[in-house]
Amino acid sequence: MQELLNNIVAELALETERGKVADYIPQLAHVDPHQFAISLATVDGQRYSAGCATTPFSIQSISKVFTLTIALGKWGDGLWSQVGREPSGDPFNSIVQLEHEGGKPRNPFINAGAIAIVDAIMMGHEPKETLAEILSFVRYIADDNSICFDHQVAASEMQHKDRNASLAHFMKAFGRLRHDVDKVLGTYFHQCAIAMSCDQLAHAGLFLASDGVNQPSNLRVVSPQRARRINSLMMMCGHYDASGEFAFRVGLPGKSGVGGGILAIAPGRGSLAVWSPGLDKYGNSLLGTRALEMFVQHTGWSVFGH
Numbered sequence: 001m002q003e004l005l006n007n008i009v010a011e012l013a014l015e016t017e018r019g020k021v022a023d024y025i026p027q028l029a030h031v032d033p034h035q036f037a038i039s040l041a042t043v044d045g046q047r048y049s050a051g052c053a054t055t056p057f058s059i060q061s062i063s064k065v066f067t068l069t070i071a072l073g074k075w076g077d078g079l080w081s082q083v084g085r086e087p088s089g090d091p092f093n094s095i096v097q098l099e100h101e102g103g104k105p106r107n108p109f110i111n112a113g114a115i116a117i118v119d120a121i122m123m124g125h126e127p128k129e130t131l132a133e134i135l136s137f138v139r140y141i142a143d144d145n146s147i148c149f150d151h152q153v154a155a156s157e158m159q160h161k162d163r164n165a166s167l168a169h170f171m172k173a174f175g176r177l178r179h180d181v182d183k184v185l186g187t188y189f190h191q192c193a194i195a196m197s198c199d200q201l202a203h204a205g206l207f208l209a210s211d212g213v214n215q216p217s218n219l220r221v222v223s224p225q226r227a228r229r230i231n232s233l234m235m236m237c238g239h240y241d242a243s244g245e246f247a248f249r250v251g252l253p254g255k256s257g258v259g260g261g262i263l264a265i266a267p268g269r270g271s272l273a274v275w276s277p278g279l280d281k282y283g284n285s286l287l288g289t290r291a292l293e294m295f296v297q298h299t300g301w302s303v304f305g306h
């Protein structure tokens, strides 16, 4: 396994076409696109990594997996009256479906859905309290108390919030948000600005690979049914309008972020994190996807078989 990860890193290091770093969040535009990392945490306790796997990066939309997990813990199936669970087929920041569908976002992983999820988690609390809850959950599943928010990234996104603010105000106009729009947005931007390394992220995703049980602590995070359902949402919606392409090429539940990270779950086997900051035109990591495709080709770990 270690050799495979080393080979992937070595092969992709030669790649000159590395995609384009997200620049609509100016703080992310400064990131060096030549960095690359891959980590694997297996359900039987093995850890493998290659490249700069301990370098923290902005997890961005990967955080939506963690907030969805928290929101399901609070609302159970009641969450599905607030956000849908169908692929959108539209870009992550699209507004078009919201008007047709009464302000109810298609799924928890597009921006509108994630904003509705954070509103559902707040339950009358202030952003500070909600953020403390999100961070402590992430630290718990990663078993690492050093994980923090990157406040500069959050501030940078706040300064360029127009698109997300439009989504939030539009939902508010439909009576879909309970809290003040700026408070919801501030919480959402900080959640996206959590900084984690591939090693930490692979560890954090492990409960989804092992029927909801955190490893190696053996503590249950969610029920097996909930882990399976979160995985299904990652498969269908985790890469926005390129979710079909990701399923076709990689065949694992996965969630990308515009920081260039991808968390991919091989149920019963392990949790994979990759990071390469350059993005494709859908906002998903170009070489990160390639790395996962190579990994699956060699291991046969796709949920669809060899």
Ligand SMILES: NC(=O)CC[C@H](N)C(=O)O
Pocket: 059, 060, 061, 062, 092, 093, 111, 157, 164, 189, 192, 256, 257, 258, 259, 283
């Ligand atoms: N796809 C992403 O990672 C988008 C997250 C980013 N924070 C945004 O709201 O635009």
